[in-house]
Amino acid sequence: MKRQRVRPNMARILIACALLAFIGGFAIFFSQGARRLAGGVAARLTLGTQPIDILVIANNARGVAANDPLGLGTAAGQADVILLARIDPAAHRIYAITIPRDTLFAQPGWNDPVPKIKTLFFMGDQDSPPKGPQELAKAVAQLTGLPVDGYIAANFAGFERAIDLVGGITVDVKKRIYDPRHSGANFQPGLQHMNGKEALAFVRVRQNIAGNSYRINDFQRMQAEVQVLGILRNKLLNPTHAATLIPTFVKKMHGDIATDLPQARLIQIGIAMAGAPVYQVPLGSIDDSMTLAPASVPGINAEGYLDGADYDVLDPAEIARRLAPFGAQNSSLGIDFPPHDSVHVTLYGSAHMALHFEHLGFLVTRAGAATGAQRVLYPAGAAAAGWEAARALGGGDVTVEAGTGSTIVVEE
Known part of the structure; x- marks a missing residue:
């Protein structure tokens, strides 16, 4: 039997179709969903399959430098943000478990007349060396029933510096915000590009007097914390430049962060979880x-x-x-x-x-x-x-x- 020859024009058409199919498949693979799938595989290979729970703390001490994250300064040096970040490499997801800072929490070993969970950071930080993060971590583990595998603490100045290091962030402000007395925030609705100082003011608002129901309590404030940290994290962990930006960021922020996690481990987690979605899990109402x-x-x-x-x-x-x-x-x-x-x-x-x-x-x-x-x-x-x-x-x-x-x- 004679082998049938494919005409030159037909051969070119078949080659073109195959090339288009390959390019289309390549594009589909690197779509958002596929990148997430690929990221999940990479995260499991890098971090394993067990969740990692990291306590994120913002120290509200005033009058301290960014490189003194545990300094008490003024305003008592309490935990203004208490967030347990559950890193789930198996699902390639991050869950932000937010804890109200004014949560009543028994402290039988401390002479604390206003026993809120946030004050444990202050009480422990009076020890030498400071143990504020460790005391707060024990309380968070008791409150949530989850282990705390490590902590990261920064003060307000460190937060501002982090935002400025990535060139600021763009935030969608849902409604008018005006809080001249407490946070100093003054924002119009819509997309706003914020530097570190402005982002800090936006995050801290819980007493908005603009005449609407937006950002008027701590629970709405916790939503803003997750929103801003998510934007910062997305900018920092963008898969297109995470491998180069994260080491630079961690190196420059090294002195501004108190943590019990090795620097290499933080970089490893950051790169492995690049592109992972963040879901808020609020406690309380x-x-x-x-x-x-x-x-x-x-x-x-x-x-x-x-x-x-x-x-x-x-x-x-x-x-x-x-x-x-x-x-x-x-x-x-x-x-x-x-x-x-x-x-x-x-x-x-x-x-x-x-x-x-x-x-x-x-x-x-x-x-x-x-x-x-x-x-x-x-x-x-x-x-x-x-x-x-x-x-x-x-x-x-x-x-x-x-x-x-x-x-x-x-x-x-």
Whole structure:
């Protein structure tokens, strides 16, 4: 049988089709999804398959240089940002677990009159050598039920320097921001290119007085923290230049960061996770925010006395549920919360609120209509039960104080 010859024109067409198919396949492979797939393979080969949990801390001390990340300076040197970054090389994803800085957290070994989780950084930093990150890491591990494999801490000056080193960042400001008294932020809506000082002001806003509902509490502020850190991270870890920019960035920022992770390990993680998406996992909500009056609370600190202040009283059961997919089995604030079905509530509120409390398992007696007070009164020795009732009442503007009755009194 004679072999059939392919005509020259037909051969050129077949070669062209094959070339186009190859180029098309090459382009598809290096599309965003495929780059993520390739990045995931590279991350697993470089880092293995086990998650890595790194605590990111922003020290709010004023009057300290960038190269003194643990310096206390003024403003107490507390943890202004507390974020547990879960690096998942197997899925090639990063989860930003954000923790409210005003979270009430028992500190029986410390004489801290306002026992918020952020103050543990300050308490530990008074040791020599400073142990603020280590103390905060222990608390975060207890709160989340997850191990803390390392920490990275920087102060405000270091954050500004980091933004400036990458040439600034472009942020989508959703609504008008004006906060002259606290952060100094003054931004119009829309895309804004920010230098380090401007980015810091944007991140710190939680008392916006521009007349809208944007950036008016700590929970919205935590969203902005993840937004800005994500933009910085995307710029820094862009796959097209991550291999050269990351070592340069780490080298220049080396003195501005306190960490227990080797520099080579940070570079390895950064390059391996380039292009990985970031997902925020917020702990708590505005319903956890409340004003606590001064009270005797055994075990809350060394003195057993709580100073009045605004706190976030998180629900350990809800934290454990939210973090269960990451392997968390428990969560603790160091506080014993009674089960709802053992808490008797006398409610002055709507029928709808009574049903809400009953749905949550409280034993409810509706005694009258709403008073507008947004207040919870608890019997002596029952502060934790009062805090739970305040969380159920919700809204973020509940005052909780000791009363004289034998049940929890809730005034809607």
